[in-house]
Amino acid sequence: MTAQRWIRSGMLGLAVGILLFAGAAGGNEGSKRSTGTASQAATKQQDEETERVEGEKRFHTNCSRCHQYPHKFPPRMMATIVRHMRVRATITDEDMRLVLRYMTQ
Amino acid sequence: MLFAYVNSAKRARPARPQCRDHHRRAHTAALPAWTKLTVFASCVVLFIAPALRAQSQAQDSATASPIPVFTISSGFITTFEGGTPHLGPLISPLLLVPIGQNWLIETRGTIEADLSPPPGGSGFKGVVEKNVDYLQLDYIANRYVTVSAGRYLVPFGIYNERLYPIWIRNLQTDPLILPIGASEYGAGTGAMLRGGFDAAPGLEVNYAAYFSAHSGVSHMESDRSVGGRAGIFLPGPRLEFGGSFQHLLQESRTNAFGLHFEWQPSPIPLDIRAEYARSHDGGGYWIESAYRLSQAPKWRNRLRNVQAVARMQQFFAGLGESDVLPGADTNAFEFGLNYYFRDDIRFVSSYGRQFSAQGNGNIWTLGLTARLALPLGHGGSK
Numbered sequence: 001m002t003a004q005r006w007i008r009s010g011m012l013g014l015a016v017g018i019l020l021f022a023g024a025a026g027g028n029e030g031s032k033r034s035t036g037t038a039s040q041a042a043t044k045q046q047d048e049e050t051e052r053v054e055g056e057k058r059f060h061t062n063c064s065r066c067h068q069y070p071h072k073f074p075p076r077m078m079a080t081i082v083r084h085m086r087v088r089a090t091i092t093d094e095d096m097r098l099v100l101r102y103m104t105q
Numbered sequence: 106m107l108f109a110y111v112n113s114a115k116r117a118r119p120a121r122p123q124c125r126d127h128h129r130r131a132h133t134a135a136l137p138a139w140t141k142l143t144v145f146a147s148c149v150v151l152f153i154a155p156a157l158r159a160q161s162q163a164q165d166s167a168t169a170s171p172i173p174v175f176t177i178s179s180g181f182i183t184t185f186e187g188g189t190p191h192l193g194p195l196i197s198p199l200l201l202v203p204i205g206q207n208w209l210i211e212t213r214g215t216i217e218a219d220l221s222p223p224p225g226g227s228g229f230k231g232v233v234e235k236n237v238d239y240l241q242l243d244y245i246a247n248r249y250v251t252v253s254a255g256r257y258l259v260p261f262g263i264y265n266e267r268l269y270p271i272w273i274r275n276l277q278t279d280p281l282i283l284p285i286g287a288s289e290y291g292a293g294t295g296a297m298l299r300g301g302f303d304a305a306p307g308l309e310v311n312y313a314a315y316f317s318a319h320s321g322v323s324h325m326e327s328d329r330s331v332g333g334r335a336g337i338f339l340p341g342p343r344l345e346f347g348g349s350f351q352h353l354l355q356e357s358r359t360n361a362f363g364l365h366f367e368w369q370p371s372p373i374p375l376d377i378r379a380e381y382a383r384s385h386d387g388g389g390y391w392i393e394s395a396y397r398l399s400q401a402p403k404w405r406n407r408l409r410n411v412q413a414v415a416r417m418q419q420f421f422a423g424l425g426e427s428d429v430l431p432g433a434d435t436n437a438f439e440f441g442l443n444y445y446f447r448d449d450i451r452f453v454s455s456y457g458r459q460f461s462a463q464g465n466g467n468i469w470t471l472g473l474t475a476r477l478a479l480p481l482g483h484g485g486s487k
Contacts, residue, residue, distance in 0.1 A: 036403075067449060071448055074480060076170060076171055077172060077204070077478070079171035080172060080173065080201050080203050081478075083245075084209065085252070087251055087253065089207060090313070092301045093248035100244055
């Protein structure tokens with residue numbers, strides 16, 4: 001009886017240990033996954049911020065060549081206006097893309 | 106080994122999980138339909154909607170599909186030439202119709218009047234002029250080339266194409282040399298190749314080359330000519346310079362050429378622009394500076410919307426005769442003050458004086474200019 005209790009206690013302890021280990025391992029994986037996702041999100045955010053800064057810079061550089069800085073328009077309207085400026089003011093393809101991104105954020 | 110044990114333990118006890126699932130299913134089945142719907146909607150709101158919104162925002166900024174846009178530039182300019190008042194209302198509608206990813210139809214017209222008191226009479230009389238400035242189809246072939254066809258603004262110098270609209274120009278009077286290269290009509294009818302691209306880091310090249318046919322269509326006249334413009338833009342110092350050329354393929358078959366220069370130094374809100382042009386009918390130059398008083402040491406809040414402008418120009422008469430160029434050597438200067446209520450609504454004023462063998466004279470201008478842009482469709486994210 002005592003031996004059975006010891007065996008049962010041992011099995012229970014082993015099961016709890018396995019569960020804790022598995023939980024810890026899973027937790028580590030989740031943690032790594034969340035760290036990876038967070039890292040990707042941070043990189044993406046940084047890229048977007050870099051593009052925003054570059055877009056603002058190109059907006060100030062290009063738009064003021066002819067007129068005062070315009071206010072922002074709705075995104076689909078802005079897409080047309082930037083295309084118009086691509087033709088009219090011969091701004092480059094990259095300028096058009098970055099200015100559009102900046103003006104529609 | 107340990108995982109194998111856990112799996113085998115699960116396999117060894119299949120009944121209880123099934124039993125639990127059964128209870129869960131039974132419990133779920135007991136829920137009313139509206140509760141399940143609410144739970145589902147909550148999940149959508151909490152998890153899916155923000156993701157869709159983020160995707161939509163990303164799409165907005167990167168690939169927002171363009172819609173037609175209609176803008177109206179308008180102004181009412183009062184000019185006093187030698188003491189005679191001229192009233193000049195002007196409306197200039199512009200329509201932009203994008204097609205697909207690479208096409209654009211753009212057209213602009215101008216309706217303007219020059220009203221002045223008749224000699225010995227009272228009131229104001231004059232004529233209303235209507236003109237199609239451009240009506241062209243553009244195809245953006247690649248990052249280097251855009252093909253335009255139809256009626257287009259002649260790319261000679263920078264004033265005719267970029268600075269001419271009433272809501273953009275700093276001074277309301279035209280430069281004396283504007284008709285050189287741009288012709289009497291300012292437009293050509295035919296085809297044009299143009300574009301702007303990065304030639305090297307910090308160096309952009311822009312160009313335009315065109316062929317124009319003769320057109321006698323009312324309000325859409327043009328000369329038969331060929332020409333082009335090339336320029337270099339340095340984004341760092343915000344400096345642009347370039348040259349233009351035109352060869353007339355009718356009547357006198359003369360050449361015209363020009364140079365342009367533009368600089369906006371980054372530290373201060375100053376624009377410096379200049380053009381030089383020469384043709385058989387005459388030549389000359391203008392240089393203009395515009396300073397926005399946003400860095401004034403005092404009353405900055407009030408003065409930040411004020412722009413001070415000055416322009417100096419000279420014209421030298423040539424061998425030919427022209428209806429649109431001065432008939433004698435002319436010197437002129439002009440000084441102006443503009444107040445911007447917004448970027449597209451402003452009050453404009455200027456004083457200028459011309460010195461010419463044909464007579465000296467003062468020119469005062471006073472007026473309002475505005476631009477209104479409207480989307481012809483839903484301007485949002487779709």
